[in-house]
Amino acid sequence: MRMEKLKGERTLFAGVTCNNADMKLFLVSLVLFCSLVILIMQFLPSEITISSSTTYKLSWPQSPPHNVSSAVRSLMKEELTSDSVVKRALNTVGSAAYLFIQMGAYRGGPNSFAVVGLASKPLHVFAKPRFICEWLPLTFHGDDNSSVTASGHTILPDWGYGRVYTVVVVNCTFSVDVGADGTGGSLVLRATTGGGSDRAAETEERFIAMEETPGSVNVTMFSTPPKYDCLYCGSPLYGDLSPQRVREWIAYHANLFGMKSHFVIHDAGGVHRDVMEVLRPWMEKGLLTLQDVREQERFDGYYHNQFLVLNDCLHRYKFMAKWIFVFDMDEFIYLPSETKLEPLLESFSGYMQFTIEQMPMSNTLCQFKDYGKTSRMWGIEKLVYRDARRKVRRDHKYAIQPRSASATGVHLSQNVVGPSLYETGDRIKYFHYHGTLAMRRDPCKELLNATKIFFDNTPYVLDETLRSVAGEVRMFELKMIGPGLAHTRE
Numbered sequence: 001m002r003m004e005k006l007k008g009e010r011t012l013f014a015g016v017t018c019n020n021a022d023m024k025l026f027l028v029s030l031v032l033f034c035s036l037v038i039l040i041m042q043f044l045p046s047e048i049t050i051s052s053s054t055t056y057k058l059s060w061p062q063s064p065p066h067n068v069s070s071a072v073r074s075l076m077k078e079e080l081t082s083d084s085v086v087k088r089a090l091n092t093v094g095s096a097a098y099l100f101i102q103m104g105a106y107r108g109g110p111n112s113f114a115v116v117g118l119a120s121k122p123l124h125v126f127a128k129p130r131f132i133c134e135w136l137p138l139t140f141h142g143d144d145n146s147s148v149t150a151s152g153h154t155i156l157p158d159w160g161y162g163r164v165y166t167v168v169v170v171n172c173t174f175s176v177d178v179g180a181d182g183t184g185g186s187l188v189l190r191a192t193t194g195g196g197s198d199r200a201a202e203t204e205e206r207f208i209a210m211e212e213t214p215g216s217v218n219v220t221m222f223s224t225p226p227k228y229d230c231l232y233c234g235s236p237l238y239g240d241l242s243p244q245r246v247r248e249w250i251a252y253h254a255n256l257f258g259m260k261s262h263f264v265i266h267d268a269g270g271v272h273r274d275v276m277e278v279l280r281p282w283m284e285k286g287l288l289t290l291q292d293v294r295e296q297e298r299f300d301g302y303y304h305n306q307f308l309v310l311n312d313c314l315h316r317y318k319f320m321a322k323w324i325f326v327f328d329m330d331e332f333i334y335l336p337s338e339t340k341l342e343p344l345l346e347s348f349s350g351y352m353q354f355t356i357e358q359m360p361m362s363n364t365l366c367q368f369k370d371y372g373k374t375s376r377m378w379g380i381e382k383l384v385y386r387d388a389r390r391k392v393r394r395d396h397k398y399a400i401q402p403r404s405a406s407a408t409g410v411h412l413s414q415n416v417v418g419p420s421l422y423e424t425g426d427r428i429k430y431f432h433y434h435g436t437l438a439m440r441r442d443p444c445k446e447l448l449n450a451t452k453i454f455f456d457n458t459p460y461v462l463d464e465t466l467r468s469v470a471g472e473v474r475m476f477e478l479k480m481i482g483p484g485l486a487h488t489r490e
Helices: 002-042 121-126 243-257 273-284 294-298 306-316 341-347 467-481
Strands: 101-109 112-120 131-137 148-151 153-155 165-173 185-192 204-212 228-237 261-267 288-292 321-326 331-334 353-360 365-367 385-387 397-400 405-407 429-432 446-448 452-455 458-462
Touching: 101 165, 101 204, 101 306, 112 121, 112 185, 112 204, 112 306, 121 165, 131 165, 165 185, 165 306, 165 405, 228 243, 228 306, 228 341, 243 261, 243 273, 243 331, 243 467, 261 306, 273 288, 273 467, 306 321, 306 405, 331 353, 353 385
Parallel strands: 228 261, 228 321, 261 288, 353 429, 365 446
Antiparallel strands: 101 112, 112 165, 131 148, 131 185, 153 165, 185 204, 321 397, 331 429, 353 397, 385 458, 452 458
Protein backbone atom coordinates (compact mmCIF):
# COMPACT_ATOMS: atom_id res chain seq x y z
CA MET A 1 0.00 0.00 0.00
CA ARG A 2 2.78 2.36 0.96
CA MET A 3 4.64 1.70 -2.31
CA GLU A 4 1.49 2.32 -4.35
CA LYS A 5 0.83 5.57 -2.49
CA LEU A 6 4.37 6.84 -3.12
CA LYS A 7 4.07 5.83 -6.75
CA GLY A 8 0.85 7.80 -7.05
CA GLU A 9 2.44 10.92 -5.45
CA ARG A 10 5.37 10.69 -7.86
CA THR A 11 2.94 10.54 -10.82
CA LEU A 12 1.03 13.60 -9.50
CA PHE A 13 4.25 15.52 -8.94
CA ALA A 14 5.48 14.73 -12.46
CA GLY A 15 2.14 15.89 -13.91
CA VAL A 16 2.26 19.15 -12.01
CA THR A 17 5.86 19.74 -13.08
CA CYS A 18 4.93 19.03 -16.68
CA ASN A 19 1.95 21.39 -16.50
CA ASN A 20 4.09 24.19 -15.00
CA ALA A 21 6.62 23.84 -17.82
CA ASP A 22 3.86 24.08 -20.39
CA MET A 23 2.48 27.16 -18.66
CA LYS A 24 5.89 28.86 -18.64
CA LEU A 25 6.31 28.14 -22.33
CA PHE A 26 2.85 29.57 -23.05
CA LEU A 27 3.50 32.74 -21.08
CA VAL A 28 6.88 33.33 -22.72
CA SER A 29 5.31 32.86 -26.14
CA LEU A 30 2.50 35.29 -25.26
CA VAL A 31 4.96 37.97 -24.11
CA LEU A 32 7.03 37.60 -27.27
CA PHE A 33 3.91 37.83 -29.44
CA CYS A 34 2.67 40.99 -27.72
CA SER A 35 6.11 42.58 -27.99
CA LEU A 36 6.18 41.77 -31.69
CA VAL A 37 2.73 43.32 -32.22
CA ILE A 38 3.76 46.50 -30.38
CA LEU A 39 6.96 46.72 -32.43
CA ILE A 40 5.05 46.36 -35.71
CA MET A 41 2.50 49.02 -34.72
CA GLN A 42 5.34 51.52 -34.18
CA PHE A 43 5.85 51.58 -37.95
CA LEU A 44 2.21 51.76 -38.96
CA PRO A 45 0.43 55.12 -39.68
CA SER A 46 -1.36 56.63 -36.71
CA GLU A 47 -4.68 56.66 -38.57
CA ILE A 48 -5.18 52.91 -37.95
CA THR A 49 -8.01 52.55 -35.47
CA ILE A 50 -9.04 49.49 -33.52
CA SER A 51 -12.72 49.13 -32.85
CA SER A 52 -14.30 47.29 -29.95
CA SER A 53 -15.20 44.40 -32.25
CA THR A 54 -11.45 43.86 -32.96
CA THR A 55 -11.79 44.80 -36.64
CA TYR A 56 -9.15 47.06 -38.15
CA LYS A 57 -10.05 50.13 -40.20
CA LEU A 58 -7.49 52.00 -42.29
CA SER A 59 -8.66 55.61 -42.63
CA TRP A 60 -6.28 56.90 -45.28
CA PRO A 61 -6.78 58.61 -47.64
CA GLN A 62 -9.31 60.63 -45.62
CA SER A 63 -12.60 61.34 -47.31
CA PRO A 64 -13.60 65.04 -47.37
CA PRO A 65 -16.08 66.31 -44.77
CA HIS A 66 -19.74 66.20 -45.73
CA ASN A 67 -19.93 70.00 -46.14
CA VAL A 68 -16.91 70.22 -48.48
CA SER A 69 -17.49 69.80 -52.18
CA SER A 70 -14.68 68.62 -54.41
CA ALA A 71 -14.27 67.97 -58.09
CA VAL A 72 -11.33 66.64 -60.06
CA ARG A 73 -10.22 69.12 -62.71
CA SER A 74 -7.97 68.41 -65.64
CA LEU A 75 -4.49 69.86 -65.22
CA MET A 76 -3.33 72.42 -67.76
CA LYS A 77 0.29 71.75 -68.60
CA GLU A 78 3.03 74.01 -69.83
CA GLU A 79 3.99 73.75 -73.49
CA LEU A 80 6.79 74.70 -75.86
CA THR A 81 5.70 77.12 -78.58
CA SER A 82 7.00 77.20 -82.13
CA ASP A 83 9.27 80.07 -81.08
CA SER A 84 10.93 77.84 -78.49
CA VAL A 85 9.24 79.70 -75.66
CA VAL A 86 8.05 77.82 -72.62
CA LYS A 87 4.44 78.87 -72.11
CA ARG A 88 3.53 78.35 -68.46
CA ALA A 89 0.06 77.39 -67.29
CA LEU A 90 -1.76 78.51 -64.14
CA ASN A 91 -4.37 76.18 -62.75
CA THR A 92 -7.26 77.61 -60.75
CA VAL A 93 -8.71 75.78 -57.76
CA GLY A 94 -11.94 76.80 -56.03
CA SER A 95 -12.82 80.35 -55.00
CA ALA A 96 -11.66 82.45 -52.05
CA ALA A 97 -14.90 84.24 -51.12
CA TYR A 98 -18.55 84.38 -52.04
CA LEU A 99 -19.60 86.86 -54.70
CA PHE A 100 -22.45 88.14 -52.51
CA ILE A 101 -24.04 87.16 -49.19
CA GLN A 102 -27.47 88.69 -48.76
CA MET A 103 -28.82 89.58 -45.32
CA GLY A 104 -31.94 91.53 -46.24
CA ALA A 105 -33.82 93.30 -49.05
CA TYR A 106 -36.29 96.13 -48.41
CA ARG A 107 -38.43 98.58 -50.31
CA GLY A 108 -37.29 102.16 -50.28
CA GLY A 109 -40.31 103.50 -52.16
CA PRO A 110 -42.71 102.69 -55.03
CA ASN A 111 -39.79 102.31 -57.45
CA SER A 112 -36.74 101.62 -55.27
CA PHE A 113 -35.21 98.86 -53.14
CA ALA A 114 -32.15 98.34 -50.94
CA VAL A 115 -30.34 95.00 -50.78
CA VAL A 116 -27.94 94.64 -47.86
CA GLY A 117 -25.18 92.06 -47.71
CA LEU A 118 -21.51 91.13 -47.73
CA ALA A 119 -19.19 90.74 -50.69
CA SER A 120 -15.54 89.97 -51.33
CA LYS A 121 -13.54 93.01 -50.20
CA PRO A 122 -10.66 92.63 -52.73
CA LEU A 123 -13.23 92.31 -55.49
CA HIS A 124 -14.88 95.63 -54.62
CA VAL A 125 -11.65 97.45 -53.83
CA PHE A 126 -9.58 96.41 -56.86
CA ALA A 127 -12.15 95.40 -59.49
CA LYS A 128 -15.41 96.80 -60.81
CA PRO A 129 -18.15 94.31 -60.00
CA ARG A 130 -21.61 95.30 -61.18
CA PHE A 131 -25.17 94.64 -60.08
CA ILE A 132 -28.09 94.67 -62.49
CA CYS A 133 -31.54 94.97 -60.93
CA GLU A 134 -34.59 93.44 -62.58
CA TRP A 135 -38.24 93.54 -61.56
CA LEU A 136 -40.37 90.58 -62.68
CA PRO A 137 -44.13 91.00 -62.20
CA LEU A 138 -46.01 88.01 -60.89
CA THR A 139 -47.61 87.66 -64.34
CA PHE A 140 -44.21 87.48 -66.07
CA HIS A 141 -43.79 84.38 -68.26
CA GLY A 142 -40.48 85.11 -69.95
CA ASP A 143 -41.91 85.89 -73.36
CA ASP A 144 -43.19 89.45 -72.85
CA ASN A 145 -41.75 92.88 -72.12
CA SER A 146 -43.26 93.37 -68.68
CA SER A 147 -39.92 93.12 -66.80
CA VAL A 148 -38.01 96.28 -65.92
CA THR A 149 -34.24 96.60 -65.44
CA ALA A 150 -31.94 99.19 -63.85
CA SER A 151 -28.30 99.46 -62.89
CA GLY A 152 -27.64 98.83 -59.21
CA HIS A 153 -25.79 101.55 -57.31
CA THR A 154 -23.40 100.11 -54.71
CA ILE A 155 -22.41 101.73 -51.42
CA LEU A 156 -19.55 100.45 -49.22
CA PRO A 157 -20.36 101.96 -45.81
CA ASP A 158 -17.77 100.29 -43.57
CA TRP A 159 -14.99 102.91 -44.08
CA GLY A 160 -12.52 100.31 -45.30
CA TYR A 161 -12.70 98.27 -42.08
CA GLY A 162 -13.86 95.15 -43.93
CA ARG A 163 -11.74 92.02 -43.78
CA VAL A 164 -12.34 89.09 -46.15
CA TYR A 165 -15.81 90.55 -46.64
CA THR A 166 -16.94 94.15 -46.89
CA VAL A 167 -20.49 95.45 -46.45
CA VAL A 168 -22.33 96.32 -49.66
CA VAL A 169 -25.67 98.12 -49.94
CA VAL A 170 -27.14 97.81 -53.42
CA ASN A 171 -29.67 100.49 -54.33
CA CYS A 172 -32.07 99.55 -57.10
CA THR A 173 -34.04 102.52 -58.45
CA PHE A 174 -36.25 101.89 -61.47
CA SER A 175 -37.48 104.57 -63.88
CA VAL A 176 -41.10 103.62 -63.16
CA ASP A 177 -43.04 102.31 -60.17
CA VAL A 178 -42.79 98.54 -59.87
CA GLY A 179 -45.25 96.39 -57.92
CA ALA A 180 -46.64 99.47 -56.20
CA ASP A 181 -50.15 98.48 -57.24
CA GLY A 182 -49.91 95.42 -55.00
CA THR A 183 -49.99 92.84 -57.79
CA GLY A 184 -46.82 91.14 -56.56
CA GLY A 185 -43.55 90.24 -58.18
CA SER A 186 -39.86 89.53 -57.64
CA LEU A 187 -36.70 91.62 -57.43
CA VAL A 188 -33.90 89.77 -59.22
CA LEU A 189 -30.24 90.74 -59.04
CA ARG A 190 -27.48 89.83 -61.44
CA ALA A 191 -24.09 90.13 -59.75
CA THR A 192 -20.85 90.08 -61.75
CA THR A 193 -17.21 89.78 -60.76
CA GLY A 194 -16.15 92.67 -62.99
CA GLY A 195 -13.01 90.79 -64.00
CA GLY A 196 -11.78 90.77 -60.44
CA SER A 197 -11.44 87.06 -59.89
CA ASP A 198 -10.38 86.15 -63.44
CA ARG A 199 -10.01 88.72 -66.20
CA ALA A 200 -10.35 85.99 -68.80
CA ALA A 201 -13.71 84.83 -67.50
CA GLU A 202 -16.46 87.22 -66.41
CA THR A 203 -18.71 85.46 -63.90
CA GLU A 204 -22.34 86.36 -63.31
CA GLU A 205 -24.76 85.05 -60.70
CA ARG A 206 -28.50 85.65 -60.94
CA PHE A 207 -30.61 85.34 -57.80
CA ILE A 208 -33.95 86.39 -56.37
CA ALA A 209 -33.35 89.06 -53.75
CA MET A 210 -36.97 89.67 -52.76
CA GLU A 211 -40.44 88.30 -53.47
CA GLU A 212 -43.73 90.13 -52.91
CA THR A 213 -47.06 88.37 -52.75
CA PRO A 214 -50.19 90.10 -54.06
CA GLY A 215 -51.55 92.63 -51.59
CA SER A 216 -48.40 92.66 -49.42
CA VAL A 217 -47.30 96.20 -50.34
CA ASN A 218 -48.89 99.31 -48.85
CA VAL A 219 -47.30 102.33 -50.51
CA THR A 220 -48.90 104.72 -48.01
CA MET A 221 -46.20 103.72 -45.50
CA PHE A 222 -43.71 105.80 -47.49
CA SER A 223 -45.58 109.04 -46.84
CA THR A 224 -47.45 108.53 -43.55
CA PRO A 225 -46.01 109.42 -40.10
CA PRO A 226 -43.96 106.55 -38.62
CA LYS A 227 -45.10 104.34 -35.76
CA TYR A 228 -42.24 105.20 -33.41
CA ASP A 229 -40.63 108.46 -32.38
CA CYS A 230 -37.35 106.70 -31.56
CA LEU A 231 -35.94 103.33 -32.51
CA TYR A 232 -32.70 101.85 -31.22
CA CYS A 233 -30.53 99.82 -33.61
CA GLY A 234 -28.09 97.83 -31.50
CA SER A 235 -24.70 96.51 -32.53
CA PRO A 236 -24.16 92.72 -32.34
CA LEU A 237 -23.98 91.44 -28.75
CA TYR A 238 -21.36 88.77 -28.09
CA GLY A 239 -19.38 87.28 -25.20
CA ASP A 240 -20.37 86.49 -21.63
CA LEU A 241 -22.55 89.52 -20.88
CA SER A 242 -23.65 90.70 -17.46
CA PRO A 243 -27.44 90.34 -17.04
CA GLN A 244 -27.46 93.16 -14.48
CA ARG A 245 -25.75 95.63 -16.84
CA VAL A 246 -28.26 94.72 -19.60
CA ARG A 247 -31.13 95.12 -17.15
CA GLU A 248 -30.01 98.62 -16.12
CA TRP A 249 -29.47 99.74 -19.70
CA ILE A 250 -32.91 98.69 -20.94
CA ALA A 251 -34.80 100.12 -17.97
CA TYR A 252 -32.87 103.41 -18.19
CA HIS A 253 -33.48 103.96 -21.91
CA ALA A 254 -37.07 102.72 -21.91
CA ASN A 255 -37.69 105.41 -19.31
CA LEU A 256 -35.80 108.02 -21.34
CA PHE A 257 -37.27 107.28 -24.79
CA GLY A 258 -40.83 106.62 -23.66
CA MET A 259 -43.53 104.26 -24.88
CA LYS A 260 -43.43 105.48 -28.50
CA SER A 261 -40.03 103.88 -28.90
CA HIS A 262 -38.69 100.46 -29.78
CA PHE A 263 -35.42 98.59 -29.24
CA VAL A 264 -33.92 96.16 -31.76
CA ILE A 265 -31.28 93.92 -30.17
CA HIS A 266 -29.00 91.71 -32.28
CA ASP A 267 -27.69 88.52 -30.71
CA ALA A 268 -24.28 87.44 -32.05
CA GLY A 269 -23.77 84.95 -29.23
CA GLY A 270 -24.06 87.20 -26.17
CA VAL A 271 -27.69 86.56 -25.25
CA HIS A 272 -27.27 83.59 -22.94
CA ARG A 273 -30.02 82.24 -20.69
CA ASP A 274 -29.62 84.82 -17.92
CA VAL A 275 -29.60 87.73 -20.36
CA MET A 276 -32.68 86.29 -22.05
CA GLU A 277 -34.49 86.39 -18.70
CA VAL A 278 -33.81 90.14 -18.58
CA LEU A 279 -35.01 90.76 -22.14
CA ARG A 280 -38.15 88.64 -22.01
CA PRO A 281 -40.37 90.99 -19.92
CA TRP A 282 -39.69 93.88 -22.30
CA MET A 283 -40.31 91.66 -25.33
CA GLU A 284 -43.66 90.67 -23.85
CA LYS A 285 -44.44 94.38 -23.44
CA GLY A 286 -43.82 94.85 -27.17
CA LEU A 287 -41.00 97.32 -26.49
CA LEU A 288 -38.13 95.14 -27.71
CA THR A 289 -37.36 92.88 -30.67
CA LEU A 290 -34.56 90.31 -30.46
CA GLN A 291 -32.92 89.09 -33.67
CA ASP A 292 -30.60 86.10 -33.79
CA VAL A 293 -27.75 87.09 -36.13
CA ARG A 294 -25.26 84.40 -35.11
CA GLU A 295 -25.22 83.09 -38.68
CA GLN A 296 -23.12 86.09 -39.76
CA GLU A 297 -20.24 84.77 -37.61
CA ARG A 298 -19.50 82.36 -40.48
CA PHE A 299 -18.25 85.24 -42.60
CA ASP A 300 -15.09 87.16 -41.74
CA GLY A 301 -16.10 90.82 -41.56
CA TYR A 302 -15.30 93.69 -39.22
CA TYR A 303 -16.27 93.36 -35.54
CA HIS A 304 -18.94 90.66 -35.80
CA ASN A 305 -20.15 92.32 -39.01
CA GLN A 306 -21.28 95.41 -37.11
CA PHE A 307 -21.72 97.57 -40.22
CA LEU A 308 -23.80 94.83 -41.87
CA VAL A 309 -26.18 94.56 -38.92
CA LEU A 310 -26.60 98.33 -38.56
CA ASN A 311 -27.31 98.86 -42.26
CA ASP A 312 -29.82 96.04 -42.27
CA CYS A 313 -31.53 97.61 -39.25
CA LEU A 314 -31.59 101.03 -40.95
CA HIS A 315 -33.39 99.76 -44.04
CA ARG A 316 -35.62 97.29 -42.22
CA TYR A 317 -37.08 100.02 -39.99
CA LYS A 318 -36.56 102.99 -42.31
CA PHE A 319 -40.24 103.96 -42.45
CA MET A 320 -41.14 102.94 -38.88
CA ALA A 321 -39.31 105.62 -36.88
CA LYS A 322 -38.68 109.38 -36.98
CA TRP A 323 -35.24 108.92 -35.47
CA ILE A 324 -32.94 105.90 -35.25
CA PHE A 325 -30.35 106.00 -32.45
CA VAL A 326 -27.04 104.14 -32.81
CA PHE A 327 -24.90 103.55 -29.72
CA ASP A 328 -23.71 100.62 -27.60
CA MET A 329 -25.08 98.87 -24.55
CA ASP A 330 -22.37 100.17 -22.25
CA GLU A 331 -23.37 103.74 -23.15
CA PHE A 332 -26.15 105.78 -21.51
CA ILE A 333 -27.78 108.77 -23.23
CA TYR A 334 -28.30 111.70 -20.87
CA LEU A 335 -30.37 114.89 -21.07
CA PRO A 336 -30.13 117.66 -18.47
CA SER A 337 -33.03 117.64 -16.01
CA GLU A 338 -34.69 120.65 -17.62
CA THR A 339 -34.56 119.07 -21.11
CA LYS A 340 -37.18 116.69 -22.52
CA LEU A 341 -36.43 114.38 -25.43
CA GLU A 342 -39.43 115.17 -27.63
CA PRO A 343 -38.88 118.96 -27.84
CA LEU A 344 -35.13 118.40 -28.18
CA LEU A 345 -35.63 116.16 -31.22
CA GLU A 346 -38.09 118.66 -32.64
CA SER A 347 -35.42 121.35 -32.40
CA PHE A 348 -33.09 119.08 -34.39
CA SER A 349 -35.69 118.29 -37.07
CA GLY A 350 -33.94 120.49 -39.63
CA TYR A 351 -30.90 118.21 -39.45
CA MET A 352 -30.88 114.73 -40.90
CA GLN A 353 -28.49 113.47 -38.21
CA PHE A 354 -26.79 114.77 -35.08
CA THR A 355 -23.84 113.42 -33.11
CA ILE A 356 -23.65 112.92 -29.34
CA GLU A 357 -20.58 113.74 -27.25
CA GLN A 358 -19.01 111.12 -24.95
CA MET A 359 -18.49 111.36 -21.19
CA PRO A 360 -16.03 108.52 -20.35
CA MET A 361 -16.46 106.95 -16.92
CA SER A 362 -14.08 104.77 -14.91
CA ASN A 363 -15.08 101.11 -14.83
CA THR A 364 -13.32 100.37 -11.50
CA LEU A 365 -13.43 103.46 -9.24
CA CYS A 366 -16.19 103.76 -6.63
CA GLN A 367 -16.81 105.76 -3.45
CA PHE A 368 -15.65 104.61 -0.03
CA LYS A 369 -19.00 105.61 1.47
CA ASP A 370 -20.57 102.72 -0.49
CA TYR A 371 -18.33 100.12 1.17
CA GLY A 372 -20.32 96.94 1.82
CA LYS A 373 -23.21 98.05 -0.40
CA THR A 374 -21.79 97.96 -3.92
CA SER A 375 -22.98 94.40 -4.64
CA ARG A 376 -26.57 95.63 -4.28
CA MET A 377 -26.12 98.84 -6.27
CA TRP A 378 -26.63 99.40 -9.99
CA GLY A 379 -23.59 100.17 -12.10
CA ILE A 380 -24.70 103.74 -12.81
CA GLU A 381 -25.03 104.27 -9.04
CA LYS A 382 -21.60 103.11 -7.95
CA LEU A 383 -19.31 103.97 -10.90
CA VAL A 384 -19.13 107.72 -10.30
CA TYR A 385 -15.68 108.88 -11.42
CA ARG A 386 -15.36 110.54 -14.84
CA ASP A 387 -12.22 110.80 -16.95
CA ALA A 388 -11.36 114.53 -16.84
CA ARG A 389 -8.73 114.68 -19.57
CA ARG A 390 -9.16 117.48 -22.08
CA LYS A 391 -8.24 117.80 -25.75
CA VAL A 392 -8.59 114.05 -26.21
CA ARG A 393 -10.34 112.75 -29.29
CA ARG A 394 -13.36 110.71 -28.23
CA ASP A 395 -15.82 108.73 -30.29
CA HIS A 396 -19.25 110.23 -30.90
CA LYS A 397 -22.49 108.33 -31.38
CA TYR A 398 -25.48 109.62 -33.28
CA ALA A 399 -29.14 109.69 -34.17
CA ILE A 400 -30.42 109.85 -37.75
CA GLN A 401 -33.66 110.47 -39.62
CA PRO A 402 -33.64 107.17 -41.54
CA ARG A 403 -35.69 108.28 -44.53
CA SER A 404 -32.84 110.61 -45.53
CA ALA A 405 -30.13 107.91 -45.49
CA SER A 406 -29.14 105.28 -48.04
CA ALA A 407 -26.52 103.67 -45.77
CA THR A 408 -25.03 104.25 -42.34
CA GLY A 409 -22.03 103.64 -40.09
CA VAL A 410 -21.06 103.10 -36.47
CA HIS A 411 -20.34 106.72 -35.47
CA LEU A 412 -22.30 108.58 -38.17
CA SER A 413 -23.67 108.22 -41.69
CA GLN A 414 -21.71 109.37 -44.71
CA ASN A 415 -24.65 108.65 -46.99
CA VAL A 416 -27.32 111.06 -45.83
CA VAL A 417 -29.13 113.70 -47.88
CA GLY A 418 -29.35 116.97 -45.98
CA PRO A 419 -27.45 118.84 -43.24
CA SER A 420 -25.87 117.22 -40.19
CA LEU A 421 -25.32 118.68 -36.72
CA TYR A 422 -21.96 117.83 -35.16
CA GLU A 423 -22.00 120.11 -32.11
CA THR A 424 -24.89 119.59 -29.69
CA GLY A 425 -23.18 121.11 -26.65
CA ASP A 426 -24.63 120.16 -23.28
CA ARG A 427 -28.10 119.47 -24.65
CA ILE A 428 -27.46 115.74 -25.04
CA LYS A 429 -24.49 113.54 -24.06
CA TYR A 430 -23.74 109.91 -23.39
CA PHE A 431 -21.89 108.34 -20.46
CA HIS A 432 -19.60 105.50 -21.49
CA TYR A 433 -18.80 102.67 -19.05
CA HIS A 434 -16.28 100.90 -21.23
CA GLY A 435 -15.80 97.17 -20.60
CA THR A 436 -18.53 96.83 -17.96
CA LEU A 437 -21.04 95.00 -20.17
CA ALA A 438 -18.96 91.80 -20.16
CA MET A 439 -17.87 92.12 -16.51
CA ARG A 440 -19.48 89.28 -14.50
CA ARG A 441 -18.49 90.62 -11.08
CA ASP A 442 -18.74 93.75 -8.98
CA PRO A 443 -16.68 96.30 -10.95
CA CYS A 444 -15.61 98.29 -7.86
CA LYS A 445 -11.89 97.62 -7.38
CA GLU A 446 -10.92 100.89 -5.72
CA LEU A 447 -12.99 102.72 -3.07
CA LEU A 448 -12.08 106.40 -2.89
CA ASN A 449 -12.88 109.28 -0.59
CA ALA A 450 -12.09 112.18 -2.93
CA THR A 451 -13.74 114.46 -5.47
CA LYS A 452 -10.61 114.61 -7.64
CA ILE A 453 -7.87 112.04 -8.06
CA PHE A 454 -5.09 110.88 -10.36
CA PHE A 455 -5.32 107.14 -11.01
CA ASP A 456 -3.09 105.29 -13.48
CA ASN A 457 -1.84 108.69 -14.69
CA THR A 458 -5.37 109.78 -15.56
CA PRO A 459 -7.27 112.58 -13.80
CA TYR A 460 -10.75 111.71 -12.56
CA VAL A 461 -13.48 113.84 -11.01
CA LEU A 462 -16.52 112.79 -9.03
CA ASP A 463 -19.62 112.82 -11.27
CA GLU A 464 -22.88 111.55 -9.76
CA THR A 465 -25.08 112.62 -12.68
CA LEU A 466 -26.52 109.19 -13.45
CA ARG A 467 -26.48 108.14 -9.82
CA SER A 468 -29.03 110.88 -9.17
CA VAL A 469 -31.56 109.37 -11.62
CA ALA A 470 -31.06 105.69 -10.70
CA GLY A 471 -33.91 105.74 -8.17
CA GLU A 472 -36.34 107.03 -10.78
CA VAL A 473 -35.27 104.29 -13.20
CA ARG A 474 -35.75 101.60 -10.53
CA MET A 475 -39.30 102.81 -9.87
CA PHE A 476 -40.03 102.89 -13.60
CA GLU A 477 -38.87 99.30 -14.02
CA LEU A 478 -41.00 98.16 -11.08
CA LYS A 479 -44.04 99.91 -12.54
CA MET A 480 -43.53 98.50 -16.04
CA ILE A 481 -42.59 94.85 -15.45
CA GLY A 482 -42.86 94.23 -11.72
CA PRO A 483 -40.21 92.90 -9.31
CA GLY A 484 -39.23 89.84 -11.36
CA LEU A 485 -35.70 91.08 -12.08
CA ALA A 486 -34.94 92.25 -8.55
CA HIS A 487 -32.41 89.45 -7.92
CA THR A 488 -30.60 89.66 -11.25
CA ARG A 489 -26.91 88.80 -10.89
CA GLU A 490 -23.90 90.66 -12.16
